[in-house]
Amino acid sequence: MRTAELIERLAQSPAPSRSATGTLARAIGAGAFVSALLMLSVLGIRPDIAHAVGTFCFWLKFSYPLALAAIALATLERLARPGAHARAGWELLPFATVIAVGLVQWTLTPAPDRTPLLLGHSSALCPWRIVALSLPLLLAAFLALRRLAPTRLVLSGTFAGLLAGATGAWIYAFACDENSAVFLAVWYTAGIALTALLGALLGRWALRW
Amino acid sequence: MHHGETQLKQWMLASLGGDAAAYRMLLSALTPHLRAYYARRLAAKADAEDLVQETLIAIHTRKASYDPSLPFTAWLHAIARYKLIDHFRRTGIRRTLPLEDAAAVVAEEDAKAAEAARDVERLLAKLPEAKRELIRDVKLEGLSTAEAAAKTGLSESAVKVGVHRSLRKLADFVRRRA
Numbered sequence: 001m002r003t004a005e006l007i008e009r010l011a012q013s014p015a016p017s018r019s020a021t022g023t024l025a026r027a028i029g030a031g032a033f034v035s036a037l038l039m040l041s042v043l044g045i046r047p048d049i050a051h052a053v054g055t056f057c058f059w060l061k062f063s064y065p066l067a068l069a070a071i072a073l074a075t076l077e078r079l080a081r082p083g084a085h086a087r088a089g090w091e092l093l094p095f096a097t098v099i100a101v102g103l104v105q106w107t108l109t110p111a112p113d114r115t116p117l118l119l120g121h122s123s124a125l126c127p128w129r130i131v132a133l134s135l136p137l138l139l140a141a142f143l144a145l146r147r148l149a150p151t152r153l154v155l156s157g158t159f160a161g162l163l164a165g166a167t168g169a170w171i172y173a174f175a176c177d178e179n180s181a182v183f184l185a186v187w188y189t190a191g192i193a194l195t196a197l198l199g200a201l202l203g204r205w206a207l208r209w
Numbered sequence: 210m211h212h213g214e215t216q217l218k219q220w221m222l223a224s225l226g227g228d229a230a231a232y233r234m235l236l237s238a239l240t241p242h243l244r245a246y247y248a249r250r251l252a253a254k255a256d257a258e259d260l261v262q263e264t265l266i267a268i269h270t271r272k273a274s275y276d277p278s279l280p281f282t283a284w285l286h287a288i289a290r291y292k293l294i295d296h297f298r299r300t301g302i303r304r305t306l307p308l309e310d311a312a313a314v315v316a317e318e319d320a321k322a323a324e325a326a327r328d329v330e331r332l333l334a335k336l337p338e339a340k341r342e343l344i345r346d347v348k349l350e351g352l353s354t355a356e357a358a359a360k361t362g363l364s365e366s367a368v369k370v371g372v373h374r375s376l377r378k379l380a381d382f383v384r385r386r387a
Contacts, residue, residue, distance in 0.1 A: 003240055010236060014225070149271040
């Protein structure tokens, strides 16, 4: 086809069908919905939720992934726009905070009680459950990015994975009945990092346009 | 014709608002810039035209990714550059692109280059056929003296002398016209 003909054809529809922010937000909403259904049907909400909402650890477990997801979403929105400057680095803040709180708890705990604090009763499952709950979100984020225009594929994949992992971890927090900051700092972080790694590995080819 | 950020952005914003005429103007204005941008960076002319079309389609399908609070030229340049890198990746060419200014695409002026080419042709027409080919081979296509000698069947020193005399003759023409 000649370029002039192509221009004529393209000029028929000047306006985009939906906004970039709308595309991303809708995708994350849909992914979170599927992930929450998965959590409710397979794992179920922790039975002691009424008691847990009165504990510090529950709110740490609630706010850590949520803060991470918000930062990842803001960065991803920039990464999806060619020519926009994406400032990476803010996502380290929630990581640093939760690790600091974990360290404080670790030091304040007498040595014999530290191992249960670290391992809880579900440490072997926790990261993998987070990755599993993140998969619908990762898929949704990738589908949204493919409609946009990320020019740094590996970085965009990493942040899509971070967003999916953090949102998945947030959803998992309602099912998980562990009550230690040390556990959160290690195993939640591991689950989120694994999902980010998966996003980075897939990004290079799955996000090409 | 050179199109500045202000004009292009105005067209883009009008397009996003649904103005088909502005959108046609925008795409038509971008095409020569993109053509020159790719032609300068690719060996094959057919590849360049393919990339021009691919970029126009990318601009079309991904225009929602433009943030109106940012310069249009930066957005355009990032897309053009991404398409170029993707082309190198697809064809297996290992190349790194130098850092460019965001205005690199709109700075390319197809029309001016074409004008200059026409002037050169007009000037070359004043030379005899054999000399014209010699200048074209050595000075425009960039063949070495040895390659030109092999092509024309002349000796290397004959090529050198021929090129030198022809250039002097051309310089005389230019001087007389000025």
